[in-house]
Amino acid sequence: MVPARVPLSFKPETPRELLDACKDMRWRLFSGFLYKIMTKDDENQEGSVVPFKPNAAQRRQMLDLHYRSIILKARQLGMTTLAAILWLDHAMFCADQRCGIIAHSREDAEVIFRDKVKFAYNNLPPELKRLFPLKRDSASELLFAHNNSSVRVAVSMRSGTIHRLHISEMGKIAAKHPEKAREIVTGSLPAVPKTGIAVIESTAEGEEGEFYDIATKAEERGKDQLTPLTLMEWRFHFYPWYIEPGYVADPASVKISPEQHEYFDGVEVEMGVTLSLPQRAWWVSKLNSEMSGDAQKMWQEYPSTPEECWKRSTEGTFYAPQLANARAEGRITIIPHVKHVHVHTFWDIGAGDGTGIWAMQHVGVRHRFIRYFEDWAQGYEHYVNELRATGWLFGVHYLPHDAMHQRQMENRVASPMEILQELAPDWNFTIVPRVQTLQQGIDMTRAKFPEAWFDEDGCEEGLRHVALYHKKWNARLGRWSHEPEKLDGHSEAADALRQWAQGFDPKLHTFPSRPSNRKRPRGGM
Template sequence: MQICLQDALWRVCSGALYQIMVKGDQDEEALIQAFRPNRTQQRLIKRLWYRNLILKARQLGFTTLICILWLDHALFNANVRCGIIAQDREAVEKIFRDKIKFAYDHLPEMLRTALPLARNNATELLFAHNNSSIKVATSMRSGTIHRLLVSEFGKICHMSPIKAHEVVTGSLPAVPKNGIVVIESTAEGQDGEFYHLTQAAKKIHELGRKTAQKEYRLHFAPWFDEPNYRVNPDMVVISARDQQYFENLEATHGITLDASQRAWYVSERDVTFSGNPQKMWQEYPSFVDEAFQVSREGCYYAEQMTLVRKQGRITTVKYTQGVPVNTFWDIGNSDGTGIWLHQRVGLQDRFIGYLEGWGEPYAYFVKALQTTGYLWGKHYLPHDAGHERQGAVANVSPLKMLSDLGLTHLVVVNRVLDLQQGIQITRDCLVGDVWFDAEGCKEGIAHLDGYTKSWSKHRGTWSDEPLKNIHTEGADSFRQFPQALAQGLMNVKIKPKGIKRGRSGGWMS
């Protein structure tokens, strides 16, 4: 036994040391079983690198595997720090209780006695025999972390870009070059740090070159890696459209699925996700790009943006000297702000840039505009810009705050009677002479592409209400442009004096 304990692979894979909780069949209570990595988990162990990115289908056991690996590393190596970042407090408590603490409490009694705890709280275990620890939290910034798992990073990026930024700038740099990072998640659309990290890792994989020590190795785990994802095909109707999907998988990607797997896929989509194909692509992808695929069916501007691309109106569109630059803002009650930069040149409406940020003060955006050195026209704000909001000292409206920062020629765009009317005006605008700078408007274009209807589980179809997500500010700020046009606000000559005059000849004049 003593010799076996010196082998990390034996300790993790033998089933002799670590116990885990698994779901019982037929709604039974959770069961306890010895942990033995399945085929997909074994493949990850063999390919584990210094920096790892796992794009996965749901419930393939990667979080459990990494928790066992980190616990084992802390138990059998002195003075190491192992960390797990979870998406929220509830996930922190669940991972610590059901995966870390449970596995430690169910070690063989003799081993647990030899590896005692010095500290045991709701999120951390510190071991008395070697001063190593394992901790679960929503953020980790201080000190060195030798092993780090970021669980469901795609969801963190989607729900809180600010927290995602903290992970990238604070937590990941805390891992030394010879430490190990694992980032695992299902996909959450074509935006955010997880998407960009995945694309970079995918590019390295496709080039077939060796991964540098500080680069991320891509590990992709499709849904059909799970052998239990099968149901009786006699109980599920496969439509002609579904049949075409499976045939395309085989013809294009070489993915051959048997009848029971196809039946499971259709059943899972229709029952769990009420027939929503996009949720199925995200949660149970068949290939890497599908995980980030956006369904055109629910996207408000899909047809219009397709036409924009077909006509070559996403290209190089630079600032034209001497022509005023207008800005169109969304200032939501949430942390997000989006700003489009626009010039009218002849009959063309040219969008030369897009700014966005989360949790930043208005001074941040004013400074960003100031540094461009552009000649400014009007700044168009949403209808609620005049409403007072709670501040640190007093209740002040965004309109007043921007004016106090020296921004002049502020125009409030009236609210449309119906949101769908505003969306239709935007669609009509996009088929007109509207141009985008591909680089300067890259993030904004992604928001127009990703602005989608919410899915009604009750009706099993798209609703008329927009999905509130990371794309909202970018799409709403762009919508101020066609609404301002429709209200005749852009044909009014700029008055010599705005709400508050800037210095003569200055950037805000």
């Protein structure tokens, strides 16, 4: 007889011993005898078909599994493979269970089902496989005849009850298909009962979206270790690249700069770990060979800390390199307002409800941005009053070319320029000439960015919008288009900053001698 707790080294020699050993879930999942997986052929692996033995990250996740778990991770740690094996095992040995995996595309769903779920089932020991016959075997689902449990992989799961749900690469879904991410949050996750298990895992895709929202809230909640999590609260898990023992390289073949060693030293202090020279060499080698020296791609794909994960990838964005340089050069810092120096403002007046305004002082050779203003569904009087309330001495207010266009207001047809001049006749407004193409204006902004300094508090919201200003994703072609996304609330800040690059030249302006902040009766729209 096989004992209740089977040694992981146990190799059953008879069908009876196999069935007895299978009563121990730990042996089924950790011994490597039952399940097979396909892996890549590389220097760390002997072949494409190997026994499933959980790696360090997978073991940690299995031991720390909660009813609701969200995983922020490095690439290639095998979390989707783990879900495929766990859900298959659960469906085979527990009756009337529905287990599902959601992928970010139909093609990925088919690959996960074929190469992970179905592959593991097809490679079971023959005598065991005969005990788990299939009632349905489709391109996306296995339904077992002996106990009415199933495993399926799809891009959405809304109907019925799902006892085990794994959502793969939720960050990518949220970034490229936000409506699909909302469908998962509002439709698929509620299908998991309180005592069921839901797991969301992904590498990061920037500081917005459903994955970012759930993960950051879970991370913050996890700081309170005195109050136990409820069944419906998300447990935050972070798995960095250095948890994988195979991520090492020969230090003799990789040049590690002093700045890179300083970075690794900082990670050691922050995360309470020790990074060996072979680990450091692997990271630098990966940075140079696969990421073209782009540290932001490493932060996203192979993060060292949770904070790194959310640093936006440059893919699809317009100003990420410029912002990264501004931070590295210390140009996003404390920028105090200088009295008696004119404050210039740069506006984007959207055809919709949003308006963004940057406030800047030109001092010496520095263009010092001290505040960003933004609001929605407000009349122009609101912004005039907001600016007057600062008590600043204003220079020129730069408006976009479409500020001259006539629009239907509440009770009249007028242009934004006409309305603003009526509200603030003591202010100096000017129209920024239109450039030939939007891309030309973006290129002008990129070129002028090294002259800009930003107050880290007053401009925080505007800088966040500029960082997230990105191209539209063409789902049909599977690539970024050349047009910016205008519907996510980030374009107002970016377009307002572009007015500075296109229109401001300190040598060309003289300013009125009369006071510019004289209080006027309220009026206008």
